[in-house]
Amino acid sequence: MATPDTRTQLLDAAEYLFAEHGYRGTSVRAITKLAGANLAAVGYHFGSKAELMAAVARRVIEPINAAQCAGLDKLLARTPDPSVSELVEAFAGPLFDEMSAGDEGGSRTSRLIVTILSDPAEEARGWTGPGEDTVRERYLAAFARVLPGLSPEELRFRIRGILAVTAVDRLEVHQQPSPGCTSPVAGEAARRWAITFLTAAMSAPPTRT
Template structure:
């Protein structure tokens, strides 16, 4: 098997370090040292550390986002009024598929997602584009139709909560070797109940 090229080595090293240390805690020097590359390599291949973190996050999350989008399209083609449980499974299922239990790559992905949520650096949230916004809006519309009494801002909070719950579970799933199938079923049950709860204050 051929050795990975410098760009891939930089992405691998940056993914590991950003997930562990966050954006500001990770230096370009640390990335290039771990990748076995020279200090100018980040600028040559990505332009800046900010553009590198965008490339890292997109490489990890684009397949998950694509699977969520395709799953929603299949679900809406089958029924124009999917249930909350069906929407939760369609949205959360690709997260479990992308972060399998006992897999170092899956654990690193989950740690990166947790870091994105908790890192105050704006660069950690600047990776999204029109595609992610369109997909988010379609899920919000579908959940909003299934949960007509839930205010839009609380619905968006709960949708973000799905990402956070699954990411934290997958970190623990790697450390504890939790059965991925069992955790998946528990998560779908829990998240369906959480999404379906009455609006706060009602």
């Protein structure tokens, strides 16, 4: 097997450290040390720590975005009026696929997504580009057609909720349960429960102002 190049080693190291310690809690020195690279390597390959964060996020998120787009295309080709449940499954399904409960890679992806959603550092959330925006806007439009009573702002909030709930669930299955607590359920059962729960959340009446 070929040895990963320096750029890939930096991405792997940064993904692990950003997921574990957040953006501000991770130094360039720590990344290059874990990657076995010299201190100037981040600047050479990425330009800055912020650009490295963006590259890490894109590497994790873009396969999910592609699967979400493909799922929506397939769904809309079958019916112009999909149900809320079908839209939720098309959007959330790839999150379960890319954040498998059975391996450390899935756990790391989950932790990184939680970091992107919650890290106070702007650099952790400033990586998004046209591809991410396109996916979100397509699902926003699809949900708006089936849930016309919700404002765009509330729809956006609920879609963010799908990301948060799924990432936290996938992350929890990798944590050691506290003594006396039942281990979280992994696999197809958890996926079905999530789709049911998130469908109900998306379908709830509009919030009264």
